[in-house]
Amino acid sequence: MKQRSSAEDNAVRTPPAAIPQALNIALAFIAGSCAVALLQFVSHANHRLQILAGAVAFSYVNNTVFSLLHEAVHGVFHSSRQVNDLFGRWLAAFFPTSFSLQRLFHLGHHQRNRSPAERFDYISPGQNAFIKRAQWYGILTGLYWLLPPLSSFLYLLAPNVFSSRFFRNDEAAWSRQSGAGAMVAGIGRVRYGAASAEVLFAIAWQIALFHFLDLNFAGWALCYAGFAVNWSSLQYADHAWSELDPLRGAWNLRVNPVVRWLFLNYHHHRVHHEDPRIPWIHLGRFVNADEPRPSFWKIYLSMWKGPRPLPEET
Numbered sequence: 001m002k003q004r005s006s007a008e009d010n011a012v013r014t015p016p017a018a019i020p021q022a023l024n025i026a027l028a029f030i031a032g033s034c035a036v037a038l039l040q041f042v043s044h045a046n047h048r049l050q051i052l053a054g055a056v057a058f059s060y061v062n063n064t065v066f067s068l069l070h071e072a073v074h075g076v077f078h079s080s081r082q083v084n085d086l087f088g089r090w091l092a093a094f095f096p097t098s099f100s101l102q103r104l105f106h107l108g109h110h111q112r113n114r115s116p117a118e119r120f121d122y123i124s125p126g127q128n129a130f131i132k133r134a135q136w137y138g139i140l141t142g143l144y145w146l147l148p149p150l151s152s153f154l155y156l157l158a159p160n161v162f163s164s165r166f167f168r169n170d171e172a173a174w175s176r177q178s179g180a181g182a183m184v185a186g187i188g189r190v191r192y193g194a195a196s197a198e199v200l201f202a203i204a205w206q207i208a209l210f211h212f213l214d215l216n217f218a219g220w221a222l223c224y225a226g227f228a229v230n231w232s233s234l235q236y237a238d239h240a241w242s243e244l245d246p247l248r249g250a251w252n253l254r255v256n257p258v259v260r261w262l263f264l265n266y267h268h269h270r271v272h273h274e275d276p277r278i279p280w281i282h283l284g285r286f287v288n289a290d291e292p293r294p295s296f297w298k299i300y301l302s303m304w305k306g307p308r309p310l311p312e313e314t
Contacts, residue, residue, distance in 0.1 A: 142228030
């Protein structure tokens with residue numbers, strides 16, 4: 001895959017509408033503070049209902065943090081590259097993951113969207129149905145969330161492993177079918193020094209939260225389990241059963257307005273794929289009311305029936 005020129009990079013980073021950069025910074029501090037407060041609350045709450053309510057609240061607030069990280073990945077958190085990436089690194093520590101690796105994987109997703117490497121909702125002829133279903137229900141149960149932190153930590157310890165035959169060998173059916181090989185294809189372009197520093201910062205950030213807030217692992221794990229399910233479910237609900245097209249292969253989902261705002265319009269996902277330069281606050285203006293807009297819950301509940309056979313006409 002060829003690298004973009006500086007002109008192409010600037011073109012990608014020039015949004016068609018104004019970036020709400022002051023609002024983004026304010027939301028980053030507000031959402032980050034709320035996430036920290038909820039981690040502390042759940043770790044020290046005495047009643048099960050309080051613990052459960054706090055974990056559910058964290059699962060939404062940390063998705064606001066992730067949505068702001070998503071803006072930074074696309075360079076539309078702030079018009080200044082330095083400010084954009086500075087906040088991106090801090091927001092990534094809440095996930096926790098490396099900002100550089102998240103950017104590589106996510107921008108790669110835009111290129112691979114609905115291709116055989118990311119057609120998780122369909123079982124193609126010759127594919128292993130067990131691997132496909134394991135991957136599918138891993139997404140629905142939140143296990144998918146583990147991949148970015150574990151991949152970042154593995155990259156810190158052994159960066160060359162992602163270029164090994166274990167991942168990149170065309171004969172490794174598991175890698176080809178899961179999309180792992182395609183996902184790590186461009187990892188050689190990531191600067192190891194920057195990415196490893198981000199991984200170390202994310203680890204230090206999480207350790208600092210435990211130390212200064214006196215968190216307990218059970219409370220932390222419950223909060224992040226809720227976030228994992230909430231985050232992971234949406235990551236494919238906005239693609240499942242959509243057109244097999246890289247730009248139009250996503251939905252503009254209907255969802256409760258409060259939830260949509262907490263996710264910073266992430267549910268307007270087709271608009272985002274058609275033009276990733278559009279900042280979150282403007283996405284609603286570009287939603288085509290004449291196109292199908294299924295509800296999030298309709299798509300989400302249908303996903304629990306499992307992946308479907310690839311349509312014959314595909």
